[in-house]
Amino acid sequence: MRIRSPKDFWAGAMFIGFGAFFAVWSLASYRMGSAVRMGPGYVPALLGGLLAVLGLVVLARSLALDGPKLEPFRFKPLLLVSSSVLAYGYLMSPGGLVVATAAAVIIGASASDEFKWKETLVLTLVLVLLSWLVFVHGLMMPFPLCPAFVDNCPLR
Amino acid sequence: MELLDHLWLGAQVAFTLQNVLCCLVGALLGTLIGVLPGIGPVPTVAMLLPITFTLDPTAALIMLAGIYYGAQYGGSTTAILVNLPGEVSSVVTVLDGHQMARQGRAGPALAIAAIGSFVAGSIATLIIATAAPLLAGVALEFGPAEYFSLMVLGLVAATVLARGSLVKAIAMVVLGLLLGLVGTDVNTGALRFTFDIPELADGIGFVVVAMGIFGVTEIVSNLERREARDVSVAKLARLLPSLADMKRSWAPILRGTALGSCLGILPGGGAALSSFASYTVEKKVSKHPARFGKGAIEGVAGPESANNAGAQTSFIPMLTLGIPGNPTMALMIGALMIQGIAPGPQVMTDQPQLFWGLIASMWLGNAMLVVLNLPLIGMWIQLLRVPYRFLFPAILVFMNVGVFSLSNNPWDCLMLSAFGLFGYVCVKLDCEPAPMILGFILGPLMEENLRRAMLLSRGDATVFLNPVEKPISFGCLLAALALLAVIALPNIRKRREEVFVEE
Numbered sequence: 321m322r323i324r325s326p327k328d329f330w331a332g333a334m335f336i337g338f339g340a341f342f343a344v345w346s347l348a349s350y351r352m353g354s355a356v357r358m359g360p361g362y363v364p365a366l367l368g369g370l371l372a373v374l375g376l377v378v379l380a381r382s383l384a385l386d387g388p389k390l391e392p393f394r395f396k397p398l399l400l401v402s403s404s405v406l407a408y409g410y411l412m413s414p415g416g417l418v419v420a421t422a423a424a425v426i427i428g429a430s431a432s433d434e435f436k437w438k439e440t441l442v443l444t445l446v447l448v449l450l451s452w453l454v455f456v457h458g459l460m461m462p463f464p465l466c467p468a469f470v471d472n473c474p475l476r
Numbered sequence: 477m478e479l480l481d482h483l484w485l486g487a488q489v490a491f492t493l494q495n496v497l498c499c500l501v502g503a504l505l506g507t508l509i510g511v512l513p514g515i516g517p518v519p520t521v522a523m524l525l526p527i528t529f530t531l532d533p534t535a536a537l538i539m540l541a542g543i544y545y546g547a548q549y550g551g552s553t554t555a556i557l558v559n560l561p562g563e564v565s566s567v568v569t570v571l572d573g574h575q576m577a578r579q580g581r582a583g584p585a586l587a588i589a590a591i592g593s594f595v596a597g598s599i600a601t602l603i604i605a606t607a608a609p610l611l612a613g614v615a616l617e618f619g620p621a622e623y624f625s626l627m628v629l630g631l632v633a634a635t636v637l638a639r640g641s642l643v644k645a646i647a648m649v650v651l652g653l654l655l656g657l658v659g660t661d662v663n664t665g666a667l668r669f670t671f672d673i674p675e676l677a678d679g680i681g682f683v684v685v686a687m688g689i690f691g692v693t694e695i696v697s698n699l700e701r702r703e704a705r706d707v708s709v710a711k712l713a714r715l716l717p718s719l720a721d722m723k724r725s726w727a728p729i730l731r732g733t734a735l736g737s738c739l740g741i742l743p744g745g746g747a748a749l750s751s752f753a754s755y756t757v758e759k760k761v762s763k764h765p766a767r768f769g770k771g772a773i774e775g776v777a778g779p780e781s782a783n784n785a786g787a788q789t790s791f792i793p794m795l796t797l798g799i800p801g802n803p804t805m806a807l808m809i810g811a812l813m814i815q816g817i818a819p820g821p822q823v824m825t826d827q828p829q830l831f832w833g834l835i836a837s838m839w840l841g842n843a844m845l846v847v848l849n850l851p852l853i854g855m856w857i858q859l860l861r862v863p864y865r866f867l868f869p870a871i872l873v874f875m876n877v878g879v880f881s882l883s884n885n886p887w888d889c890l891m892l893s894a895f896g897l898f899g900y901v902c903v904k905l906d907c908e909p910a911p912m913i914l915g916f917i918l919g920p921l922m923e924e925n926l927r928r929a930m931l932l933s934r935g936d937a938t939v940f941l942n943p944v945e946k947p948i949s950f951g952c953l954l955a956a957l958a959l960l961a962v963i964a965l966p967n968i969r970k971r972r973e974e975v976f977v978e979e
Contacts, residue, residue, distance in 0.1 A: 328641070331905040335647045342654050356935035357694060360666035363923045363941070367654050374647040381643070391904060397699035398900055401692060401872065402893035408876040409889025421873055428872045431699055432865040443866055447873050459530070461881050 327386025328378050335375025343368030397431040404428035417456065417463040418475070421448045483605055489833030490840050494537050498531065499837050502539035503844045506546020511785070511856045512867060513554050517787075518910070519694050520547035521807045522686035523871065524673060526878030531814040534830045538837040540811055541791075544804055545841045548787055549593060549849060552780055553856050556585045566783075566930050567748075568755040572775030584717035585776050586853055588725050591717075592781035596733040597842030600750045600788035603737050604795075605835050608824065612796040615821035618948070620928035621940055625952035628920050630799045632956040633742065634914050636963050640906050652912035655680055656919020675887040682810040684879055684888050685916055689897025689902070689909040691875050695868050696900050717852060719772050728758050728778035736785030739793050742801065750786030751779035788838055795831065796821055799918075803910040806917045827974060 323329045346352075346361040346368060353359025408424035415423070422444050429440045452475075455461045466473035505527075509520040524543050528536035555566035556573035568889060569589070576585040604922050635645035658669045659679030668952070670676035675842040717725070735757060736750035758778040759768045790801045791808075798819030807821050815831070817823060824831045849856075879888045902909050933939035943950040 327906045328644075329906070331644055331647075331907050334901070334905065334907075335644075335651065337761060338651055338654070345669065350668060351664075354935065355930055355937065357931065358663075358927050360661040360664045360668055363926065364654060364657050364668065367650055367657075370646060371650045371654065374643055374650060377643050378641070378647065388906070393900075394700050397696050398897065401699070402697050402873055402896055404869075405692065405876060405879075405889050405893040405896065406886075408873075409880055409886035409892075412880060412884075412886065420876075424873055424876055425869045428869045429865065431696075432868070433699075434863075435866045439866075440869075443869060447870055451873060451877065455877055455881075459527070461877070463882070 321383055323382060325382040325385055326390040328382035328385075328387050330390065332375045332377075332379030332382055336372050336380060337375075339370070339372030339375055341368070343372060362441045373378075392408070400427055400431035404431070412463065414468050416466045416470075417451060418448055418465060419467060421451050478609075479605055482609070483836060484767075484827075485828060486605075486832030486834075486836030489534060489829045490538065490836035493534055495833065495837060496840065498535045499542040499841050499845055500848075502542025503546040503841055503848060503914065506543035506548075507550040507553075507845075507849060507852075507856070508546075508859070509871075510547030510550025511553050511859055511870075512550075513558060513860070513864075514867065515547075515694060516551055517544055517547035518686075518803045518807070519690040520544075520550075520684070521804055522766055523875055523878065525683055525686070525807065525811060526881055528811065529814060533817055533827075533831050534811070536811060536815055537808070537830065537834050538841075540808060541834060541838060541839040542841045542844070544787065544808075545593075545597070545784070545838075545845055547632060548784065549590070549845050550590050550856070552593075553849070553853070554860065556589065556776070557582060557857065558860055564681040566751075568751050568779045569776060572770070572772050573860045575769065575771035576773065576776065579771050581771065583715035583853075584721050584773065587715055587850060588717050588721060588773055588777045589780040590849055591897075592725065592729045592732065592777045593784040594842050594846045595729050596736060596781035596785040597788055598839055599733050600737050600740070600785040601835060601839045601842075603789060604792055604838070605832075607741070607789075608792050608796050608835070610832075611792060612824045615797050616825075618797075618821070620925040620932065621946050621949045622952070624922060624925040624929055625940055625946075625949035625956075626797060626799060627918050627925070627955040629952040629959075630793070630801065631911070631914060631918065632959055634802065634911050636959055640908060640965055642960075644907050645911050648907055648912040649915040651920065652735040652915025652917075653919040655685070655912075656916045656917075657923060662920070662924065675885065679920075680916075681882060681888060681891060682814070682916065683882060684891040685895050686807055686810070687875055687879060688892045689899035689912065692892060692896025693870070693899030693903060693909070696896065697903055698864065699868065713854070717773070721849070725777035725862075726771050728754075729781045731757060731761075732781035733785045736782035736787075737789045739782075740786035740789030740801075748783070748786075750782040752781035754778040784842070790836075791838075792974040794819070795823060796833070798823075798921075800914055803913050806914050807919055 343365050346365040350361030351359035352361045352365065356475040404424045407427050408420050411420040411423050425444045425447050426440060429435055431441065456465065458462055465475040505524055506520055509515055510517060510524060519538060521543055528539050531539060551566040552569050555569040556577050573585045576582065631649050633641060635649055658676060660677055661668055667677055732754040735754050739750045739753060753779060755775060758774045759765050762768065762774060790805055793799050793801050794805040794808055798809065800809050812819050817827065876889065879892045882888050899909050929939060930937065939946060940949050940953060
């Protein structure tokens with residue numbers, strides 16, 4: 321047995337994984353009920369089963385029909401962009417708007433192959449100022465401005 | 477005249493200062509983001525969704541509609557000027573539009589796109605105003621069985637239009653349905669797939685899913701394509717089309733409008749299909765088909781009118797049935813639900829000011845695009861010259877603000893990055909994420925209607941297929957089945973693949 325269409329093979333595997341998870345989890349943890357009065361597990365178990373079957377079809381076809389190769393994943397942009405989002409979310413309450421925005425911009429910008437420190441610092445300054453003007457003053461969003469440990473925040 | 481009364485009511489709502497401003501801001505922001513290469517209407521609407529949450533429902537929907545037209549038009553601008561289609565519906569615009577630009581006729585191409593869109597938008601607005609009440613009247617008779625079957629039809633139609641393998645598209649829809657079920661089960665109050673995470677009790681946020689799989693994934697994919705993104709922007713000599721251009725264009729504009737209006741109503745239809753169809757038709761009816769692909773203005777006028785008409789009439793099933801025909805409409809429905817309005821035929825009777833205000837604002841939005849965009853083309857060109865490495869961190873910050881402000885909880889950012897990752901994997905595996913968002917929106921609604929229908933029929937599943945008792949339900953399922961069968965036919969499958977290969 322040879323994988324002739326790697327994209328389809330992994331897609332099929334993913335669908336089987338998700339489908340089996342939803343089906344098994346619903347069967348194990350939720351009440352099924354009957355067709356007349358469906359319990360919380362009825363529909364997800366059904367759909368999970370359907371998804372797993374569809375996954376099997378995709379997987380089977382990947383062994384029979386030739387398909388395009390899987391392009392390599394490039395982890396740098398993927399991880400840096402994700403981290404930028406996470407940094408923003410998790411730095412907002414402890415660090416405040418300025419810290420969170422700056423971190424998100426610097427981490428995000430470094431995902432690009434053309435990253436340059438000087439440019440990025442200017443961009444950070446511009447975006448922090450813009451966020452402060454547009455979101456805090458313009459749209460009145462209740463973001464903390466300074467880090468939580470600063471008692472008298474000089475920023476308004 | 478009832479129609480005039482309705483439109484008058486709509487005009488009174490749409491032409492208040494606040495709503496005109498919302499429409500203006502929406503169209504402007506939509507164009508601003510939509511003009512960026514590689515960002516189509518769906519990610520644009522997804523990214524800008526949160527800014528509408530503070531508005532009242534009518535204003536929010538008017539702004540979103542403005543964003544949608546703006547993004548659509550922005551995409552065409554980019555297609556014509558730099559040969560980079562941001563979305564499927566501007567793929568055909570590139571063919572002749574960019575050729576025109578290279579011949580120094582970017583101005584007339586952009587102008588005819590705007591004029592065509594305006595004419596198409598105005599006519600489509602009238603069509604919506606006439607057709608929507610009729611359809612809503614029919615829809616009020618719908619029971620749970622009819623709704624369920626209609627949703628099945630809508631989802632099947634949506635998969636037919638997805639790129640690549642049909643089975644994978646269906647699997648993505650099913651996955652979307654399942655993800656939509658996460659959270660509290662409305663019927664029994666049971667918590668499903670929440671793993672004791674309190675944030676999951678309300679379900680997975682629709683905004684983070686949409687922004688993750690469209691916005692974050694888009695950025696990562698763009699960064700990955702290493703090839704230089706510096707784009708040579710075509711020069712703009714003269715803006716207005718000549719009399720000869722107008723003579724050539726008026727018929728394609730009207731044909732495109734007619735085609736787009738019809739195709740837009742179909743579930744799964746909308747802008748993309750309309751513009752493809754229009755281009756094919758124009759090439760067929762032209763006396764000089766050889767000019768196409770070499771800068772024929774008909775090849776811009778027809779598809780641009782068609783995609784705008786299609787974009788507008790795709791509001792009809794969304795507004796009257798509460799069923800999204802394409803991912804953008806799924807986002808609109810999501811926005812309605814966040815505003816606390818249950819989409820469906822009752823919107824027209826319960827919220828006439830919202831319904832007719834939105835319709836009147838469609839015309840307003842189209843007018844604004846002409847007024848705004850033609851003079852602002854210079855500004856959009858400047859924007860196209862900004863390198864991507866400055867643009868994407870700004871877009872990231874904007875998305876972050878939008879997502880974080882949903883509930884001031886880092887959880888939403890976590891989910892955003894998770895769905896960004898997931899979207900990236902899907903793109904790598906050639907699984908189109910657009911059908912998933914449709915499933916995600918419809919998941920809870922489908923379950924609810926299935927349950928009610930089964931309760932009413934005392935557990936008899938054949939009720940959906942009973943042509944005597946439930947002719948509408950029977951018809952919808954039959955149509956869905958026919959659609960699947962047709963697509964599975966080898967001949968048509970090949971043609972479908974060809975259409976998408978042209979991209």
